[in-house]
Amino acid sequence: MRTPVQLGGLTVSSIGYGCMALTGIYGGGLTDDDAREQLHKAIDAGITLLDTADVYGDPRPGHEGPAGTNEDMLAPLLAERRDDVQISTKFGITGEQVDPETGRIEAGRIAGRLDYVRAACEASLRRLGVEAIDLYYLHRPDLTVPIEETVGAMAELAQQGKVRHLGLSEVTVDELRRAHATHPISALQSEWSLWSRDVEARIVPACAELGIGFVSYSPLGRGFLTGTLTKEAAAADIRGATERMGAGWDANARALALVASVAGELGASNSQVALAWLFAKGAQYGAATVPIPGSRRASRMIENLGAAGLVLTDDQMRRLDTVAGLVTGARNLYADNADWTTENRE
Numbered sequence: 001m002r003t004p005v006q007l008g009g010l011t012v013s014s015i016g017y018g019c020m021a022l023t024g025i026y027g028g029g030l031t032d033d034d035a036r037e038q039l040h041k042a043i044d045a046g047i048t049l050l051d052t053a054d055v056y057g058d059p060r061p062g063h064e065g066p067a068g069t070n071e072d073m074l075a076p077l078l079a080e081r082r083d084d085v086q087i088s089t090k091f092g093i094t095g096e097q098v099d100p101e102t103g104r105i106e107a108g109r110i111a112g113r114l115d116y117v118r119a120a121c122e123a124s125l126r127r128l129g130v131e132a133i134d135l136y137y138l139h140r141p142d143l144t145v146p147i148e149e150t151v152g153a154m155a156e157l158a159q160q161g162k163v164r165h166l167g168l169s170e171v172t173v174d175e176l177r178r179a180h181a182t183h184p185i186s187a188l189q190s191e192w193s194l195w196s197r198d199v200e201a202r203i204v205p206a207c208a209e210l211g212i213g214f215v216s217y218s219p220l221g222r223g224f225l226t227g228t229l230t231k232e233a234a235a236a237d238i239r240g241a242t243e244r245m246g247a248g249w250d251a252n253a254r255a256l257a258l259v260a261s262v263a264g265e266l267g268a269s270n271s272q273v274a275l276a277w278l279f280a281k282g283a284q285y286g287a288a289t290v291p292i293p294g295s296r297r298a299s300r301m302i303e304n305l306g307a308a309g310l311v312l313t314d315d316q317m318r319r320l321d322t323v324a325g326l327v328t329g330a331r332n333l334y335a336d337n338a339d340w341t342t343e344n345r346e
């Protein structure tokens, strides 16, 4: 277990628990009781940062707006273990969009006006059953609203004690700097992994410069980099519609083989190697880096903690650095929405 990490003043475990897939999205979710059982085991093992969002989980029938069911699932656990964990949640994506003609899931719409921020926070506090959210993220910037307005609303929540630290997800360096000038930002959450490295060009160095923690989402490539996911399983959920795990699956086997070869040398799992690489990269850039992998099995999350004890040689780092260059397809889940992630906006 690595020592705890400071995300702009918030102390968290070196690996967080990405709670998204506990209530569905990849291969079906768990029952709420099962999900909490996995979380209890992981917390007992030392994983104390729990990452959720108001939009995670399946919406209830007839429901409008963010589903909220992942937060609902967490509430009984938080009632028992509030002092053992740091809870982070997000707002801004207003809900799942389904194309009525094709049934295809599209990127959700984004909202960042003052009134929306206030209402979204009240709803999350109510669902989670807590008095304050430790880390409150803007999930995606609303490109029709100045970021100063959205972050100004978040700052108001901090002044009222409803949220303790502010975070942003998938913002550009310009947006990050403007936001940080409005109110100190503790964490930036974006995709960063062996196969998604565009953030290294500008965003990770900016986080290091500003003292903002980097929380890397999908650090295991949504399961692909673990080597345990099959093409058929990926095809059965949202991952099969992505460039990398749909049409690009076979081509990307070369990248996976490279990760597996390093794992084989170390007697480690692919997941541990992927996370150890992130720790080493974070240290190279001087940015406090906390990966938040997700799994429906606590045993896998505990295995992921083993990344802390893994030392990659310079040669292994050099070879792992070539993985991204072997990858076919963009990281953006929604190829028809170029603004969904920052690599096209940076």
Ligand SMILES: NC(=O)c1ccc[n+]([C@@H]2O[C@H](COP(=O)([O-])OP(=O)(O)OC[C@H]3O[C@@H](n4cnc5c(N)ncnc54)[C@H](OP(=O)(O)O)[C@@H]3O)[C@@H](O)[C@H]2O)c1
Residues within 6 Å of the ligand: 017, 018, 019, 020, 021, 026, 051, 052, 139, 169, 170, 189, 190, 216, 217, 218, 219, 220, 221, 222, 223, 224, 226, 228, 269, 271, 292, 293, 294, 295, 296, 297, 300, 301, 303, 304
């Ligand atoms: N800010 C954003 O826009 C954003 C976007 C995406 C995700 N996130 C956050 O990041 C978290 C993690 O991202 P993610 O779930 O997309 O991807 P991920 O952590 O890269 O990969 C998750 C997948 O890896 C598998 N897995 C985990 N540990 C494993 C191990 N040791 N061995 C084998 N397989 C393992 C899990 O399968 P099993 O469940 O079958 O074990 C799961 O399907 C989410 O839960 C969410 O909190 C944020």
